[in-house]
Amino acid sequence: MSETTTTPAATEATRTPLAKRHGGSERARAERRLGWMLVAPAAIVMLAVTGYPIIYAIWLSLQRSDLGRTVLITVVSVAIELVLGMLLALVMHRALVGRGLVRTASLIPYGIVTVVAAFAWRLAFSSADGGFVPALFNWTTDPLTKTWPTIGIAIMAEVWKTTPFMALLLLAGLSLVPDELHEAARVDGASAWQRFWRITIPLMRIPILVALLFRTLDAFRIFDSIYILSNTGQNRDVETVSILGYNQLLNQLNLGLGSAISVLIFICVALIAVLFIKGFGLQTSGER
């Protein structure tokens, strides 16, 4: 008997596919609307709780120009590192004398702990700490009490520390450039400068972009050097986004805001990676 009985529920079920194609019956739409209304208060509270710190973090970073300062430090330091790293790679690749010594010596800075290097730069440049550089140049004021000199010294410390890494990546790219091309160009009368720009650079496009990507991601998250040089993050005029997140999270115990800043840094880093991969055509051969 149960096999032949047609219940109202079964009738509704047979109608469902057709109803779905036409956006559902009036009753289904009303139920869906009711569902949204019931969920809405909780959803609004959750969005406010998670969204407010993120929006406030964006506003705060823009107000304090921390984001702009971080971008400036990143762009300047990576640009200098690219030029010096390329020169260093060329010296390591083509040096006629002392190639092993140069390769070993130039890689030593990269092996030094960043905090130790930052303290060394601070003890060299800070008049208050008795640094030898202000005494050497007869500077009357402490450079680490001023904003731009502190940023400049932080960039110098970063460049010194990470140029060997850039050079190492570029050296791997240089070794891929065939010598035969240089020989052929030399026979054709191309100067060293022309060979560098017309042969070396185009063939090193991918290694250069990889090196730039790695260093940009790293430089954007700069923390140690700025933290030490700005008197353990106390000088707010040289604050970067990482220091801002640290101060909010650990010094002021604004856990929501500090976490939101950390998420923002991650989003910025992800955007930089996407920009390099999609925008500058940094793709593997399989993706082309």
Add this chain to the structure above:
Amino acid sequence: MNRKVGRWVAADFVVLVFGLFPVLWIISLSLKTPADVGDGRLIPS
């Protein structure tokens, strides 16, 4: 050829100074006593 070698020696020297001078400063700092760290001298006494 001698001129070329001379240029490479000069380049090597620049790289060595760039890479090793701050390292020597760190070593110098490590050899100082806590009281002497701020004495502003490159070579520890």
